[in-house]
Amino acid sequence: MIRLTQVEKRYPGAAAGELALRKVSLQIDEGELVAIVGTSGSGKTTLLNLIGGLDRDYRGTVEVAGHNLAALNDRKMADFRNRHVGFVFQHFSLLDHLTALENVALPAAFLRGPAPISEDPVARARATLEEMGLGSKLGENPNNLSGGQKQRVAIARALLFRPKLLLCDEPTGSLDSTTGAQIIEQFQALNREGYTVVIITHENRVSEAARRIIRIEDGRIVDDGRGGAQ
Ligand SMILES: Nc1ncnc2c1ncn2[C@@H]1O[C@H](COP(=O)(O)OP(=O)(O)O)[C@@H](O)[C@H]1O
Numbered sequence: 295m296i297r298l299t300q301v302e303k304r305y306p307g308a309a310a311g312e313l314a315l316r317k318v319s320l321q322i323d324e325g326e327l328v329a330i331v332g333t334s335g336s337g338k339t340t341l342l343n344l345i346g347g348l349d350r351d352y353r354g355t356v357e358v359a360g361h362n363l364a365a366l367n368d369r370k371m372a373d374f375r376n377r378h379v380g381f382v383f384q385h386f387s388l389l390d391h392l393t394a395l396e397n398v399a400l401p402a403a404f405l406r407g408p409a410p411i412s413e414d415p416v417a418r419a420r421a422t423l424e425e426m427g428l429g430s431k432l433g434e435n436p437n438n439l440s441g442g443q444k445q446r447v448a449i450a451r452a453l454l455f456r457p458k459l460l461l462c463d464e465p466t467g468s469l470d471s472t473t474g475a476q477i478i479e480q481f482q483a484l485n486r487e488g489y490t491v492v493i494i495t496h497e498n499r500v501s502e503a504a505r506r507i508i509r510i511e512d513g514r515i516v517d518d519g520r521g522g523a524q
Pocket residue numbers: 305306314332333334335336337338339340341
């Protein structure tokens with residue numbers, strides 16, 4: 295599902311030797327539930343952004359779902375993200391002036407090419423929210439929802455186009471521990487349904503829920519969770 299080979303990332307303006315990722319090679323297979331852990335500034339978000347096609351300024355090779363991401367132009371990259379990747383963030387990234395249902399269906403409004411799914415996006419959004427126990431909240435604005443409800447709306451949005459891969463950057467970082475545990479159970483359930491799930495986290499109880507833990511320090515993978523380091 296994911297293969298990185300000798301990936302290096304240097305942000306513009308950083309000193310020559312100052313790399314956010316150093317010779318990162320990594321494989322994540324379809325169906326895995328993986329946690330990526332490391333201290334703040336170690337390179338976790340940088341790594342996730344490269345996998346998700348949000349940043350193409352790197353050296354080395356990033357292959358996801360059979361695509362070499364460096365070979366995709368902007369339009370193909372947008373199509374790749376729509377079809378293959380769902381993103382979930384710490385701060386939910388919902389629009390307050392839209393309802394929960396509108397937030398979940400919103401990615402369909404930005405489509406330029408052919409739709410990744412044949413279903414009506416609003417019907418799909420409604421069904422997903424109902425499955426997540428939010429059927430009574432379809433018309434609510436996010437500011438009337440609890441943190442856990444907001445994150446479930448964000449997860450429903452990530453699932454809109456039925457991607458195979460969910461990339462989650464500190465998804466429980468703004469939630470209390472009980473709510474965070476429920477969100478992690480949600481990811482475990484999605485993983486059992488067949489989604490490949492990658493979760494960045496600081497929290498031990500979150501990483502313990504994963505089947506594999508990748509540790510990153512100062513831009514290097516020091517333990518890939520399969521008994522390998524670099
Ligand atoms: N947009 C950016 N511009 C310049 N440097 C950045 C940028 N984003 C991250 N960095 C730097 O790259 C390194 C890794 O950051 P990041 O991937 O955000 O770490 P983490 O998610 O593990 O906290 C840090 O040294 C950080 O300061």
